[in-house]
Amino acid sequence: MSNETIIDRCEARGLRMTGQRRVIAQVMEDARDHPDVEEIYARASAIDAAISLATVYRTVKLFEEVNILDRLEFGDGRARYEDADRDHHDHLFDLKTGEVIEFCDPEIEVLQEKIARRLGYELRGHKMELFGVRLKDG
Amino acid sequence: MSNETIIDRCEARGLRMTGQRRVIAQVMEDARDHPDVEEIYARASAIDAAISLATVYRTVKLFEEVNILDRLEFGDGRARYEDADRDHHDHLFDLKTGEVIEFCDPEIEVLQEKIARRLGYELRGHKMELFGVRLKDG
DNA sequence: GTACCTGCAAACTTTTTGCTACCGA
DNA sequence: TCGGTAGCAAAAAGTTTGCAGGTAC
Numbered sequence: 001m002s003n004e005t006i007i008d009r010c011e012a013r014g015l016r017m018t019g020q021r022r023v024i025a026q027v028m029e030d031a032r033d034h035p036d037v038e039e040i041y042a043r044a045s046a047i048d049a050a051i052s053l054a055t056v057y058r059t060v061k062l063f064e065e066v067n068i069l070d071r072l073e074f075g076d077g078r079a080r081y082e083d084a085d086r087d088h089h090d091h092l093f094d095l096k097t098g099e100v101i102e103f104c105d106p107e108i109e110v111l112q113e114k115i116a117r118r119l120g121y122e123l124r125g126h127k128m129e130l131f132g133v134r135l136k137d138g
Numbered sequence: 139m140s141n142e143t144i145i146d147r148c149e150a151r152g153l154r155m156t157g158q159r160r161v162i163a164q165v166m167e168d169a170r171d172h173p174d175v176e177e178i179y180a181r182a183s184a185i186d187a188a189i190s191l192a193t194v195y196r197t198v199k200l201f202e203e204v205n206i207l208d209r210l211e212f213g214d215g216r217a218r219y220e221d222a223d224r225d226h227h228d229h230l231f232d233l234k235t236g237e238v239i240e241f242c243d244p245e246i247e248v249l250q251e252k253i254a255r256r257l258g259y260e261l262r263g264h265k266m267e268l269f270g271v272r273l274k275d276g
Numbered sequence: 277g278t279a280c281c282t283g284c285a286a287a288c289t290t291t292t293t294g295c296t297a298c299c300g301a
Numbered sequence: 302t303c304g305g306t307a308g309c310a311a312a313a314a315g316t317t318t319g320c321a322g323g324t325a326c
Contacts, residue, residue, distance in 0.1 A: 016300060016305065037290080052308050057291060075211035077316085078290070107249055154325055156281060175315080190283045195316060215291085216315070281324070292313065299306075 005029055006068055006083060013066050023047045024059045025068075034072055034080040034091075034100055074100065143167055144206055144221060151204050161185045162197045163206075172210055172218040172229075172238055212238065 006025040010017055027035075027043045035043065041056045060081050063069040072080040072091060080100075089102050144163040148155055165173075165181045173181065179194045198219050201207040210218040210229065218238075227240050 018300070018306065020307070050308085054292080054309080055307055058293095058306085061292095071213070073211055073213035075209070079213075105249070111243070111245055111249060154280065156325070158282070188283085192284080192317080193282060196281085196318095199317090277326105279325095282322085284320090286318085286320105288315100288317070290313100290315085292311105294311085295309090297307085300304100301302100 004085070006063075006085075009068050009085065010063075013068070015062070015066070019048065020044075020051050020055050021059055023051060024056060025063075028063075028069060028081065028083055031082070034082050036078040036080045038078070040081065142223070144201075144223075147206050147223065148201075151206070153200070153204070157186065158182075158189050158193050159197055161189060162194060163201075166201075166207060166219065166221055169220070172220050174216040174218045176216075178219065 004012070006029045007017065007022060010021065010025060015021065023044050024040065026047070027040055031040075031043075037053070037056055037060060040060065041051070041053050044051045044056060060069055060071075060079075064071050064081070067084050069081045070084040072082060074080065074091070091100055091102055142150070144167045145155065145160060148159065148163060153159065161182045162178065164185070165178055169178075169181075175191070175194055175198060178198065179189070179191050182189045182194060198207055198209075198217075202209050202219070202222075205222050207219045208222040210220060212218065212229070229238055229240055
């Protein structure tokens with residue numbers, strides 16, 4: 001939750017900054033939602049029409065590997081991405097509508113630490129998330 | 139939960155019980171883990187070598203639609219399934235090893251109800267799950 | 277008997293990769 | 302300079318589907 005931009009963090013990690021990477025970094029910097037790769041590609045294409053889908057895939061994977069982006073899986077078969085450098089929060093995904101709700105609850109934060117510890121995991125530096133699944137019927 | 143078998147529940151829902159469906163139901167009845175479709179197919183093939191992968195896909199989808207199986211997504215690109223008629227529990231998935239840990243915590247159960255209500259969801263009959271994601275580095 | 281189910285192969289979707297040319301540091 | 306990077310197209314991996322024949326009820 002620093003105020004470095006994604007591009008700053010790329011440079012801090014010594015990534016070679018090509019034009020395409022700058023565009024994708026900017027797209028994710030501006031994103032207030034959780035775009036999937038196709039959507040990131042669409043937004044990047046609006047800035048530089050020459051960017052290829054393969055480059056978007058390679059770049060978000062790279063950014064994820066160096067913890068600049070988080071990959072989210074909501075069970076609809078597509079990976080979604082968001083800026084990793086944000087306050088910790090959880091996601092609730094409505095399987096009916098596809099809507100994603102972000103929220104944060106201090107009790108959950110405490111509980112997550114507790115559970116991780118009980119299970120022998122050291123949560124420090126890792127992330128755990130409450131993943132809400134709303135099934136189709138009652 | 140109840141002690142009906144999966145086959146019992148299929149019949150209770152009026153599903154036409156073919157040999158293939160019986161085999162797949164039995165495989166899931168016996169499963170203590172969270173097999174993906176390929177694994178269910180392998181286990182079913184050991185009982186009836188003529189079963190096709192397409193039938194396994196169609197059958198687990200059908201069983202999921204009538205709430206006989208739950209579909210789980212752990213972010214590794216494959217759907218996994220488990221018997222829906224079990225005590226509620228959560229899953230912790232280790233991204234490093236692929237290991238799945240099941241656990242249940244009463245505080246989480248209470249918290250899940252609370253969060254759902256705060257967000258305007260009525261959890262009754264639906265499911266929410268604490269999904270653990272362990273990232274690669276500290 | 278008939279509507280539903282199955283196997284097969286082909287199609288589809290999402291993601292990865294081999295190769296050649298290119299570009300950033 | 303020169304090793305990493307981009308574009309393209311082909312391949313992979315997981316899943317769905319059209320069709321013709323078969324089966325449960």
